[in-house]
Amino acid sequence: MNDLIVEAAAVITVDPEWKIHEPGYIAVKDGRISAIGPAAEGKDRPAVQRVQAPRAFLMPGLVNTHTHISMAAFRGACEDIPNRLTKVIFPLERDLVTRDLTYWSALYCLVEMARSGTTTFADMYYFEDEVAKATDKAGLRAILGETVLGHAAPDAPEAYGGIDYARRFIDEWKGHPRIAPCFAPHAPYTVDAHHLEKVAREAESFDVGIMMHVAEMDFEHEKFSKLDGTVLRYLDSIPDLLSPRLLAVHMLYLDEADIGLAARRGLRVAHCPASNAKSGRLICPASRLQAAGVPLGLATDGPLSGNGMDMQGVLNLYPKMQKVREGRRDIVTAREAVRTATLGGAEALGLGGEIGSLEIGKKADFILVDLDDFNIQPVYDWYSIIVYAMRPHNVVSTYVNGRPVVKDKRMTGFDQNEVFKRMNQIAGSCANYISQISL
Numbered sequence: 001m002n003d004l005i006v007e008a009a010a011v012i013t014v015d016p017e018w019k020i021h022e023p024g025y026i027a028v029k030d031g032r033i034s035a036i037g038p039a040a041e042g043k044d045r046p047a048v049q050r051v052q053a054p055r056a057f058l059m060p061g062l063v064n065t066h067t068h069i070s071m072a073a074f075r076g077a078c079e080d081i082p083n084r085l086t087k088v089i090f091p092l093e094r095d096l097v098t099r100d101l102t103y104w105s106a107l108y109c110l111v112e113m114a115r116s117g118t119t120t121f122a123d124m125y126y127f128e129d130e131v132a133k134a135t136d137k138a139g140l141r142a143i144l145g146e147t148v149l150g151h152a153a154p155d156a157p158e159a160y161g162g163i164d165y166a167r168r169f170i171d172e173w174k175g176h177p178r179i180a181p182c183f184a185p186h187a188p189y190t191v192d193a194h195h196l197e198k199v200a201r202e203a204e205s206f207d208v209g210i211m212m213h214v215a216e217m218d219f220e221h222e223k224f225s226k227l228d229g230t231v232l233r234y235l236d237s238i239p240d241l242l243s244p245r246l247l248a249v250h251m252l253y254l255d256e257a258d259i260g261l262a263a264r265r266g267l268r269v270a271h272c273p274a275s276n277a278k279s280g281r282l283i284c285p286a287s288r289l290q291a292a293g294v295p296l297g298l299a300t301d302g303p304l305s306g307n308g309m310d311m312q313g314v315l316n317l318y319p320k321m322q323k324v325r326e327g328r329r330d331i332v333t334a335r336e337a338v339r340t341a342t343l344g345g346a347e348a349l350g351l352g353g354e355i356g357s358l359e360i361g362k363k364a365d366f367i368l369v370d371l372d373d374f375n376i377q378p379v380y381d382w383y384s385i386i387v388y389a390m391r392p393h394n395v396v397s398t399y400v401n402g403r404p405v406v407k408d409k410r411m412t413g414f415d416q417n418e419v420f421k422r423m424n425q426i427a428g429s430c431a432n433y434i435s436q437i438s439l
């Protein structure tokens with residue numbers, strides 16, 4: 001007996017054969033996909049619960065490979081300022097980030113992510129145990145990294161205190177069915193070589209991942225290119241750091257040799273086209289990394305740098321930016337873009353065997369998207385619809401482990417209006433500080 005069967009106008013699988021069942025069904029048992037195929041084949045299968053969605057399509061949940069969801073309280077503050085990281089973000093975090101703000105901002109973004117169809121995300125911030133609590137409550141799947149910095153952080157007054165914090169965080173959350181804790185050294189320019197080596201050793205002994213911003217900033221590129229040629233070649237001089245354990249975020253300042261190096265070391269990459277564009281940075285050679293065999297997923301980045309936490313925004317932008325970068329219309333097809341936002345993201349997070357596509361045995365992480373709306377019709381090509389037409393408001397339901405986290409656009413686990421109210425209170429308490437710092 002299946003726990004659940006969902007029938008939909010189309011089921012887009014993103015499996016190795018690119019199968020689309022139109023109409024189709026998916027069956028779930030114990031949180032995993034137990035059967036999938038044309039709707040007619042699902043009619044006679046027994047199920048405890050049956051959902052009919054004849055005017056919606058079903059696809060794998062979206063995977064957001066890099067966020068800082070607890071920065072929701074700061075969204076829209078201090079835009080368009082050069083050197084915003086050191087001028088605005090670090091002081092703002094030092095003075096305003098508390099456990100309470102971290103938890104409620106995280107929960108706020110989790111509502112936004114879940115309601116727009118994200119089922120899995122990767123996050124790095126301070127008080128990451130609060131992000132874990134919020135994620136647990138919301139029901140999403142996540143890789144969560146505690147930030148390590150070479151100067152005082154909101155949750156660690158001593159430089160590199162984040163390493164001890166991360167150890168405690170990992171001990172507390174390792175083994176959770178949906179949440180995998182890890183280390184998140186901030187960047188090569190805020191964490192020195194000695195401590196990056198230490199983090200690499202710690203990650204190995206805990207058997208967890210590492211996530212880090214890599215080759216994002218112009219000053220970072222200038223600093224390391226003088227001695228080592230590029231940021232990536234500098235990082236390669238640190239024992240054991242460049243390995244399949246590392247999720248490298250951004251990866252903008254790369255030459256051809258770096259792309260080969262990333263592939264040889266087994267790096268995984270989070271590509272943030274919207275936040276990079278807003279900062280006026282380079283365009284990541286994402287399609288070249290993929291062609292070299294590097295697992296690569298898409299990401300919004302945090303709400304301060306990427307603003308919208310829906311994946312539709314970046315999924316729409318990603319192929320366009322790659323076409324501009326390469327000067328070719330035929331590069332990054334809509335179908336390839338859909339794969340990057342789902343299975344590609346899962347592979348980038350080391351979860352490609354469990355999620356990212358709809359195949360028997362995989363975890364039942366999927367979304368239902370409404371077809372009855374002006375922006376989404378007509379449908380000639382499902383992949384084109386998903387990349388260029390789908391908007392966050394089209395997502396109706398979001399399932400993780402076969403359980404509806406969002407049903408009819410509302411969170412099922414808690415009162416989303418309460419979260420909205422708490423965010424307004426928190427934003428009110430930050431407003432004065434933000435208006436002063438903007439001057």
Ligand SMILES: [Zn+2]
Binds near residue numbers: 066067068213302
């Ligand atoms: Zn980031």
